[in-house]
Amino acid sequence: MGRRPQPEIKQRLLDACTDHALEHGLPDRLEPLASGTGTSARMLIYHFGTRDALLRAVLGNARERQLATFGGLLRVRADQVYPGTLADAWTFIAGPGGQPYLRMFGQWGTSAAQQLLPDFRRAATTDWLGPLEEGLRSIGRPELATLVLAVIRGLLMDLDATGDTARTGQAFADFLRTLEQPR
Structure with a gap:
């Protein structure tokens, strides 16, 4: 007679593996996750x-965390115009708080992880269009969601390649000023 499933242990292991993968990257083998989380x-x-089921679960868990965190940053705030909300979101996403997610998911195109979740790249793009449209609707510009997302993604790629936070941050600030101009 085998042991009964213990979902609380499985969730604790998943959270620990996700924390480890966000800090160190998604490994190819189980051993780094096992040693990094204190298990076997x-x-x-x-x-x-x-292994693949674990890596899929880790990627899914990290993605849920990212959606909750970044999605919260993109929500309309009654006390702030939406370009200000986007500026605050950029500061977090491009800063230390967003870096673990950008590292993990930024390697996607060249990673074996792409085979684990083949639809990830499409979902990782389209997931952000709704929140951006809603936010941009608050300034009467929901049609700009794709443009804003493209600018954010492009500047994040630039930041990843160059590490130049001042230049990319200034470029985003310059872009946001265009949203404030009358049509």
């Missing part, structure tokens, strides 16, 4: 079945 590869396989 055997225990991870017991709870998740396969």
Whole structure:
């Protein structure tokens, strides 16, 4: 007779593995996750079945965290015009708080992880259009959601390649000023 599933242990392991992967990147093997979370590869396989299932769960958990965090940053605030909200969101996303997610998901195109969640790139783009449209609606410009998202993604790629936070931050601030101009 085998042990009964213990969802609380599985969730604790998933959270620890996600924390480790956000800090160090998604590994190719189980051993870095096992040692980084204080467990064994055997225990991870017991709870998740396969390496790929664990990595899918880690990626999904990290994505849920990112959506909750970044989504909250993009919400309309009664006390702030939306370009100000976007400026605050940029500061967090491009700063230390957003870096773990950008590192993990920024490597997606060249990573074996792409095979784990093949639809990720599309979802990681379209997931942000709704919140941006809603926010931009507050200034009468919901049609600019794709443009704003493209600017954010492009500047994040630039920041990743160059590390030049001052220049990319200034470019985003300059872009936001264009949203404040009358049509």
